[in-house]
Amino acid sequence: MSSKTVNKEPYQQAYYPPAPTGLTRFMRTCLIWQVVRFVVINLKILKLMAKSHH
């Protein structure tokens, strides 16, 4: 008995961009990691603002 294989359509718009891995998706809402990123983002924005005012 043969099972029917359905190939995913290639060469479409959605075929090319990178897709996040499971780990990447998990890290986006991982509380501990996001607390770290929150601090980093804040520091980055403060640095950017400090460079912006003349």
Place this chain on the structure above:
Amino acid sequence: MARIVILGAGIAGHTAARHLNKLVGGKHEIIVVSPNAKWNWIPSNIWVGVGQMKEEEVTFDLAEVYKKTQVKFRQARALSINPEGDAQSALPFVSVESTLPGKVGVQENIPYDYLINATGPKLNFGATEGLGPDHGHTVSVCTASHAIEANKKLQATIEAMRRGSNRTIVIGTGHGMCTCQGAAFEYIYNVDHALREAGVRDKARIVWLSNEYELGDFGMGGVHIKRGGYITNGKTFAESLMVERGIEWITRAHVKKVEAGKIHYETIDGSFHELEFDFSMLIPPFAGVGLKAYDKAGEDITAKVFAPNGFMKVDADYTARPYAEWGAKDWPKTYQTPAYRNVFAVGIAFAPPHMISKPMQSPNGTPINPTAPRTGMPSAAMAMAVAQSISDMLNGAQQPTHSASMAEMGAACVASTGAGFFKGTAATMTVFPVVPDFEKYPEYGRDIKLTSGEIGLAGHWMKYLLHHAFIYQAKMKPGWSLIPD
């Protein structure tokens, strides 16, 4: 005692008012003129547009806030400027028309010693037939009231999907010359999030329709960021996010006409297309608010003071040059008008010297390219610089003392991709400088260490924090000046 008149009370106008109140309040007179009774934290309109926030959470009464300060508030629409005065008086003045209930239409002239034009944009829905909530078939999130209406229609669309119908949702830009793609970008992800929460995402086809040449352009010609061992264009991440959420995209598009349920658009290759929709939010193009200017003799000098698009000319280099010759030096630093040393324009009201993205047009001659963005952070920075300059000029300085060129400042943009304290996410983007400077940063035009992008829950917290911090700051509550602009 000198008088400083500020036209507009949006992010730029209100920022200028706050700082002038702090710097010269009591010593000099400060008058804010705005046709709107309420201040609106526009970045959070996105959440009003999906029912996550109410209008009261993103607006407050300006008169109540100014009552606690030295700032006087006139609820009125600016009509014209007489920067040289008129036949009766040598004092420059601005003519305004009241929008206050009970006084609607009453005109008065307000003399000034210094004028800050922070009138923001005219939402030019009329540029595209059938665009917009008032006379068209699409919704908008540009004002709080527009966002309320957008949410009503979105909820009706969700209800139809709950009953089993399929729906096509189109979000993006409503003209080839639009800016502010970021607002539409946020809205499309929040709509996607709302549909998932409602359990009807499988019933919706969501399409991004935009005038950007590539996704992630945002009117800044796109950005390059360091990620995964590569320096990659933001397009890659923008496309990745679209694919991840099952959103299709159409770029390089100029919307020509919107009919009930059908969008007609032209693409950069000169071909014409139609796209059927059930719910659509398309950002309108911006124009100046239509202020006129007259000289002492009463002659119309609008073309001398304003660019053809209605934005005010300032200390930028407006010499027409090809894209390859554009430079960071073209961008204004002090926002002082060249003809009148006591007149400044900030925020969306000033005329950029040119776009940031490369100009493009279809073989039919239709321009299809994002115009230069002037988001909240740069608008606040330039308003603060002008307030400080005026304060110093009142103390004897001959020239503006502070600068805030968009080619020398950065911007942070936190674009919500779904609300929720534990499940929400947002794309946090930082870019430095906003206008690329290829002399200083030859490779990518920007400082790669300060230009970044990432998606995560931390971004959502940032967006939420910024919402509360900036509303607290705008309400001028104790310690407001400690919050960075």
